[in-house]
Every structure is written in structure tokens, then in C-alpha cells.
Amino acid sequence: MAQVAVAHAAEHELGFWRKYVFATDHKVIAKQYLWAALLMALIGGLMAAMFRWQLAWPDASVPGWGPMGPQDYMVMVTMHGTIMVFFVAMPILLGAFGNLVIPLMIGAGDMAFPRLNMASFWVFLVGCVVLLASLVVPGGASPAGWTGYPPLSDKVEFTGSFWGINLWILGLALEFVGFLLGGINFLTTVVTLRTRGMTMWRLPLIVWQEIAAVAIFLLSVGPLVAGAIMLLLDRVAGTAFFLPHRGGDPLLWQHLFWFFGHPEVYVIALPGFGIMQEILPVFARKPTFGYRTIIWCTVVACFLSLIVWAHHMYVSGIDPRLATPFSIATIAISIPFAIMIFAMIATLWRGSISFETPMLFSLGGLVTFLLGGVTGIFLGSDTADIYLHDSYFVVAHFHYTLFPVVFFAGFAGIYYWYPKMFGKLMSETLGRVHFVLTFIFFNAAFIPLFMVGLAGGPRRIYSPMAYDLLKPLQPLHVVATVATIGLVLGQLPFIVNFVMSMLWGEKAAANPWHANTLEWTVDSPPPHGNFAHPPVVTRGPYDYSMPGAKDDWYPQTAPFSGQPQET
Amino acid sequence: MYEKPIGLNGGRYAEAESPKPGDPVVGVLIFLASETMFFAGLVTAFLVSRAASLDWPPLGQPRLPVLATAFNSAFLLASGFTMWRALQDRRCDQANFQRWVAVTAGLGAIFLALQGVEWIRLLRFGLKASSGLYGATFYTIVGAHALHVAAAVAVLLLVALRARQRHLADPAWRGVTACAIYWWFVVGLWPILYALVYLS
Ligand SMILES: [Cu+2]
Numbered sequence: 204m205a206q207v208a209v210a211h212a213a214e215h216e217l218g219f220w221r222k223y224v225f226a227t228d229h230k231v232i233a234k235q236y237l238w239a240a241l242l243m244a245l246i247g248g249l250m251a252a253m254f255r256w257q258l259a260w261p262d263a264s265v266p267g268w269g270p271m272g273p274q275d276y277m278v279m280v281t282m283h284g285t286i287m288v289f290f291v292a293m294p295i296l297l298g299a300f301g302n303l304v305i306p307l308m309i310g311a312g313d314m315a316f317p318r319l320n321m322a323s324f325w326v327f328l329v330g331c332v333v334l335l336a337s338l339v340v341p342g343g344a345s346p347a348g349w350t351g352y353p354p355l356s357d358k359v360e361f362t363g364s365f366w367g368i369n370l371w372i373l374g375l376a377l378e379f380v381g382f383l384l385g386g387i388n389f390l391t392t393v394v395t396l397r398t399r400g401m402t403m404w405r406l407p408l409i410v411w412q413e414i415a416a417v418a419i420f421l422l423s424v425g426p427l428v429a430g431a432i433m434l435l436l437d438r439v440a441g442t443a444f445f446l447p448h449r450g451g452d453p454l455l456w457q458h459l460f461w462f463f464g465h466p467e468v469y470v471i472a473l474p475g476f477g478i479m480q481e482i483l484p485v486f487a488r489k490p491t492f493g494y495r496t497i498i499w500c501t502v503v504a505c506f507l508s509l510i511v512w513a514h515h516m517y518v519s520g521i522d523p524r525l526a527t528p529f530s531i532a533t534i535a536i537s538i539p540f541a542i543m544i545f546a547m548i549a550t551l552w553r554g555s556i557s558f559e560t561p562m563l564f565s566l567g568g569l570v571t572f573l574l575g576g577v578t579g580i581f582l583g584s585d586t587a588d589i590y591l592h593d594s595y596f597v598v599a600h601f602h603y604t605l606f607p608v609v610f611f612a613g614f615a616g617i618y619y620w621y622p623k624m625f626g627k628l629m630s631e632t633l634g635r636v637h638f639v640l641t642f643i644f645f646n647a648a649f650i651p652l653f654m655v656g657l658a659g660g661p662r663r664i665y666s667p668m669a670y671d672l673l674k675p676l677q678p679l680h681v682v683a684t685v686a687t688i689g690l691v692l693g694q695l696p697f698i699v700n701f702v703m704s705m706l707w708g709e710k711a712a713a714n715p716w717h718a719n720t721l722e723w724t725v726d727s728p729p730p731h732g733n734f735a736h737p738p739v740v741t742r743g744p745y746d747y748s749m750p751g752a753k754d755d756w757y758p759q760t761a762p763f764s765g766q767p768q769e770t
Numbered sequence: 771m772y773e774k775p776i777g778l779n780g781g782r783y784a785e786a787e788s789p790k791p792g793d794p795v796v797g798v799l800i801f802l803a804s805e806t807m808f809f810a811g812l813v814t815a816f817l818v819s820r821a822a823s824l825d826w827p828p829l830g831q832p833r834l835p836v837l838a839t840a841f842n843s844a845f846l847l848a849s850g851f852t853m854w855r856a857l858q859d860r861r862c863d864q865a866n867f868q869r870w871v872a873v874t875a876g877l878g879a880i881f882l883a884l885q886g887v888e889w890i891r892l893l894r895f896g897l898k899a900s901s902g903l904y905g906a907t908f909y910t911i912v913g914a915h916a917l918h919v920a921a922a923v924a925v926l927l928l929v930a931l932r933a934r935q936r937h938l939a940d941p942a943w944r945g946v947t948a949c950a951i952y953w954w955f956v957v958g959l960w961p962i963l964y965a966l967v968y969l970s
Contacts, residue, residue, distance in 0.1 A: 315792020383804060391797045421804040426811030433815060436910065441900030444815065450903050455818050459811055
């Protein structure tokens with residue numbers, strides 16, 4: 204591997220700060236995003252365990268916190284939601300995996316704008332700090348929900364939190380700027396830096412999913428930024444955009460928020476799908492079923508995602524004549540997703556499947572997402588939603604959609620690309636233990652919440668003892684809480700595995716999974732600049748078990764005739 | 771479109787290439803899609819607020835300076851032309867290029883200064899952001915646009931400074947073109963916002 208030595212020489216020219224802190228190398232930035240996201244995930248997960256404790260054993264002292272009143276409870280719920288969506292899901296799925304795989308998979312040396320990429324991470328990190336700082340300012344952090352609905356979020360008189368909500372808005376704004384810069388980079392990179400032969404129809408699916416995700420992020424975030432500015436002006440400059448008693452319209456916020464908020468679900472879901480779509484063919488040793496169909500479904504889903512937002516507002520007092528078209532569009536959007544899921548299942552059909560940890564997490568994600576998708580059809584229909592809205596059914600539903608794509612797919616991605624990122628192999632045994640614990644406890648935590656919701660249990664009530672009709676639901680909350688604590692503790696094998704493998708793990712070869720995509724043609728970890736010579740791509744990314752081939756994989760750089768490249 | 775390859779890293783791609791830089795023009799066009807949606811959000815808020823109000827402009831509120839701002843707008847529109855003029859000169863005459871960019875930035879600065887004067891007059895007449903949706907939407911939309919112009923002026927001054935210090939090599943012109951596209955965006959957006967906010 205002489206090509207590697209050449210690139211290694213370039214690597215040594217950078218000092219410590221440029222190499223590890225203010226780095227412009229996409230692989231280092233990917234790791235920085237991963238570290239930040241895992242840390243935030245720990246904080247968000249512990250918050251969930253704490254407010255779940257309050258729900259299971261109301262008014263008992265919460266370990267590490269003390270008695271949790273309604274205000275603290277709402278702060279915890281708000282911060283949990285905000286952290287998990289914006290400071291965990293996006294940095295893992297876009298920041299970490301997008302940054303890691305896009306240049307490697309398209310055969311580029313780095314992102315199109317490496318310094319912009321660095322800025323993207325640092326702006327994001329300042330956003331993290333600002334959001335966490337809101338926890339300690341006088342008046343406390345925002346208790347207004349992760350959706351920040353006005354009037355509640357609009358005036359300090361309604362919550363007692365002045366700087367808390369201001370910093371919440373500011374932290375989110377910084378996060379948006381960070382991912383705006385990142386998104387511009389992703390798209391420009393894929394448009395301009397694909398290597399010879401890497402046509403759009405030879406791109407690995409995850410690259411498609413990443414650029415689709417950032418495209419809808421870029422298109423939908425603008426109106427929310429406009430809304431956030433108006434909300435901040437309402438709070439600090441005395442305007443009344445969202446205050447009904449002064450002529451403003453709180454529904455305007457809901458429109459602006461959900462115009463972004465629904466596409467945001469796909470900003471997260473599509474890269475999560477992309478990870479699974481990358482892993483399934485590798486461990487089934489089969490070409491992806493319906494490669495082009497999946498891409499077209501992604502494109503259709505992206506367009507539809509921009510016109511379904513009002514399904515979050517069926518009970519907000521919108522015109523019923525408006526609810527029906529949004530209901531139809533929402534049901535329609537499940538079609539491309541259903542096709543994608545079927546394509547993934549068909550990829551497995553009669554494959555020679557092996558159950559390594561990345562595959563286990565991908566399959567776990569597929570199964571749990573199915574339940575999330577199916578329950579979404581109930582909520583998408585306006586008539587059913589009037590009963591289910593704002594109940595724990597909704598909570599269970601969106602955890603069943605987001606947890607699979609963020610955590611099951613996220614972990615699948617970590618186990619799959621860890622050798623490429625860190626040059627070491629992870630422990631399979633610990634990985635399997637981690638999967639079993641996560642899968643069991645996740646389902647045990649959220650199936651009870653479907654039941655609470657169907658029984659009419661409303662979300663955002665700090666104690667199930669607050670109303671007589673909710674008291675019978677309290678035992679279900681105990682089950683959910685015990686499982687949540689199990690879920691948090693179930694991450695210990697992962698943390699141990701992650702750290703231990705980095706220190707003492709077996710050295711990884713260039714292509715430990717015998718996969719086809721370009722990142723596996725270079726060393727683990729790849730040198731600065733990735734490719735000593737730009738690779739030439741001759742085929743699509745999923746040529747597994749091709750008839751007549753010596754091996755059951757065919758790297759994207761393998762010549763048309765002759766044998767696949769040795770690794 | 772794609773000819774038959776020779777094989778992995780082989781043959782004529784022997785010499786190592788440094789990573790290619792991305793194309794700033796593509797980047798700025800993607801960014802402008804986002805910017806367009808941002809202003810669409812503000813305009814939506816404006817239209818919703820206007821539709822929800824009984825009278826627009828409300829009784830007892832000052833009227834906006836339609837003519838004075840139209841006069842002021844001429845400076846901004848002229849800067850769109852001078853920006854184009856600068857790009858015409860970029861290859862043959864870098865001194866001229868740098869001068870035209872400075873003129874463009876200057877015209878933008880004049881626009882901002884006159885806007886500032888108008889704002890002070892309006893505030894004296896009692897049009898405040900806090901006095902109702904009329905003032906709130908006016909200051910938010912016009913203010914958001916003014917901030918964009920200010921940022922773009924700063925970028926143009928940087929470009930002019932760079933061009934003064936050293937000869938810009940060919941790749942840098944893509945960056946300059948990207949800056950120009952951004953400038954045309956803030957210039958081209960203004961007539962739309964003017965028509966919406968001032969003429970309604
Ligand atoms: Cu939605």
C-alpha cells in the first residue's frame with residue numbers, strides 16, 4: 204500500500220491544534236460531532252430517567268435531583284426533547300456519519316469547504332454550551348416544551364423563565380447555523396467533488412439520504428428562524444407577533460414551527476435509513492433490492508414532507524377544510540416509506556445473513572420503525588387524532604420512529620464504521636449484549652406508553668396522581684420507568700466497548716466487512732486526504748454475490764472484467 | 771458519458787492530486803435557497819398579520835415614507851449594476867475591478883445610512899416595534915433585509931481589500947462571483963419587500 208505512505212507524510216505537517224481541535228479534516232470533524240452527540244445523549248437520557256422517576260413514583264425524591272415539582276418536570280421534558288432532536292440526532296446522523304462517509308464514499312479528499320466545515324462544528328458546540336447554560340441561569344431553563352409554543356413561551360410572566368427561554372432560542376439558532384453550514388457543504392461536495400465514474404446512480408444510498416436530508420433541512424429551517432426571531436423580539440423588544448390579546452396570532456408560530464418540524468423528522472429519519480440501507484446488503488451479501496426505487500421514494504417523501512405540517516395542528520383550531528388535505532398528504536407520505544421498508548426487507552430475502560452487531564442494530568431499527576410508522580397512520584388521520592392528540596400514544600409513536608433511526612441506526616453505524624474511524628475492531632460479545640439490552644428495554648419502556656395513551660392519559664402532566672381518572676394508569680408508568688432506567692444502564696456495555704476497543708482493540712484491516720463502497724478501499728483509519736490517487740468508479744455500490752465472481756463482493760473500483768481487487 | 775476505466779488507481783491517474791476545492795458558486799446558490807425560505811417566512815408572517823388586522827396601516831399610526839424610500843432604493847438598484855460592471859473588469863483590469871467593488875459597497879452603505887435616517891424619523895413620529903403588528907412587521911422585515919445588506923457590504927469591502935493587496939488568481943474569481951451573486955440577491959429582494967411593505 205504505497206499510496207498510503209505518500210498521504211501519511213502530509214499528515215505530519217499539522218500541529219496538535221490544527222489536527223485535533225480546530226481541524227478541517229472531515230474525519231476528525233466527524234469524530235468531534237460524535238463525541239459531542241454522545242455526551243449530549245448521556246445528558247438527555249439521564250434527564251429522561253429523572254422525569255420518568257417522577258411519573259412512576261410521584262413526589263418521591265428523584266435521585267440526583269430531589270423532589271421534582273411541575274416546573275422542574277416541564278424543564279426536564281423540554282430539555283430532553285430539545286437535546287435529543289437537535290443536539291443528539293442531528294450531530295450523530297448528519298454531523299458524524301454525514302461528515303465521515305460523504306467524502307470517502309464519493310472518492311473525494313475532503314469536504315468542498317473544509318474551513319466552513321470546521322466552523323459548522325464549533326458553532327454547533329457553542330450552541331450546546333448555550334443550551335446547557337440555560338439550565339443554570341436565574342429563573343431556570345425553558346419549561347415551554349421542545350416546540351416552544353407561544354403564548355406560554357412568549358412572556359416571562361407565563362413561565363418565570365426569562366434568560367432560560369432566550370438562551371434556548373439562541374442555542375437553537377446556533378445549532379441551525381451550524382447545520383446550515385454543514386448542509387451547504389454536504390450538497391456542494393456531492394454535486395462538485397464526485398470522483399471519476401461516480402455518477403449519481405452509483406452513489407451509495409446513505410449519500411443520497413444525507414443530501415436529501417440536508418436539502419429539506421435547508422428549505423424548511425428558514426421559516427423557523429424567522430419565527431424564532433419574532434419570538435425573541437416578542438420577549439425582549441415588546442412586539443406582539445404571537446400574543447392574541449394584542450392582535451398577534453399564536454397559530455402563526457405553530458405553522459412556522461411545524462413547517463420545519465415535520466421535515467426535521469425526515470432530516471433525522473433519512474440518514475438513519477441510509478445507514479440501515481448501507482448495512483443490510485453487506486450482511487445479507489445481496490444487492491440492495493430496488494436501488495433506484497428507494498432513491499425515487501426518498502425524493503417523493505422529501506417533497507411531500509414540506510406539505511404535511513398541519514397534521515400537528517388538528518386540535519389547534521385550524522379550519523377542518525384545511526385538516527382534510529393535510530390528512531390525505533400525511534397518509535400519502537407513508538407510501539414511499541412503506542416502499543422503502545419493503546425494499547429493505549426484500550434485500551434480506553434469501554440472503555446469506557450473518558448477525559454481527561451492526562446487522563443486529565439495523566434489523567432492530569427496521570422492526571421498531573415499523574411499529575412507529577404504523578401508529579403514525581392513526582395520528583395522521585385527523586378524525587383519529589382528535590382522540591389521540593397530546594396523549595402518551597403520541598409520545599410512544601414518535602419514540603418508535605425516532606429511537607430506531609437515531610439510536611438503533613446510529614449504533615449500527617458506529618459498530619459498522621468504528622473500524623474505519625478509529626482503526627480498531629469493537630468487541631462482538633459486548634456489542635450483542637448491548638443490542639439485546641437496548642432492544643428489550645426500549646420496547647418495555649414504550650409499549651406501556653401506547654397503552655397509557657389509548658386509555659386517555661395526556662402527556663405533559665407532571666404526576667399521574669394529579670387527576671382521579673389517571674390514577675389507574677400509574678402502574679404502567681412504573682413499568683415504563685423501570686425499563687427506561689434499564690435502557691440507560693444498558694448503554695454501559697457500549698461505553699465500555701467504545702473506550703476499551705479504542706485502547707486495546709484488535710487492529711482493523713482496510714475492509715473488515717468485505718464491503719464494496721470506496722471508504723473500505725483505503726486504510727483504517729484513512730490518511731489525511733483519504734486517497735493518494737483519485738479512485739475510478741466502475742460500478743454501483745451493492746454488487747454482492749455476483750455470478751462468476753471469485754469473491755462474493757465487488758468493490759466499486761473493480762474493473763469490469765477480471766477479478767475483484769484484493770484487499 | 772463515462773468511458774471504460776482502466777482499473778483501480780491505475781494507469782494515467784498516477785500522480786497524486788491535492789484535494790480539490792469546492793465551488794463557492796454552488797455553495798452560495800444552495801445558501802440562497804435557504805435565505806429565500808427565510809424571507810418567505812417573514813413575508814408569510816407579514817401577510818398573516820395584515821390579514822388579521824382590521825385596518826392596515828392602522829389608524830393613528832404614522833405612514834411609511836413611500837417616496838423617500840423609493841429614492842433611496844435607487845442607490846441599491848444602482849449598486850446591482852456597478853457590481854456587474856466590476857465583474858466585467860475582473861480579468862483585464864484588476865484596479866478597475868477593485869474600484870467598482872468599492873463603489874458597490876459604498877452605494878450599499880448609502881442605502882443603509884438613508885434607511886437609518888428614515889427609521890429615526892419614524893421612531894420620532896411614534897412608529898415603534900412594540901406599538902402593534904404594523905410597526906413590528908415593518909421593523910422586522912426591513913431590519914432583516916438591512917442586516918443582510920450590511921453583511922454583504924462587509925463582504926464586498928473584504929473582496930476589494932483582497933484585490934488591492936494582491937493579484938487574485940483564477941480560482942479566487944469563483945469566490946468573487948459567489949459574493950456578487952449574494953449581492954444581487956439582497957438587491958433583487960428589495961423591490962419585492964418594498965412593494966409588499968411600503969405599497970400596501
Ligand atoms: Cu409531522
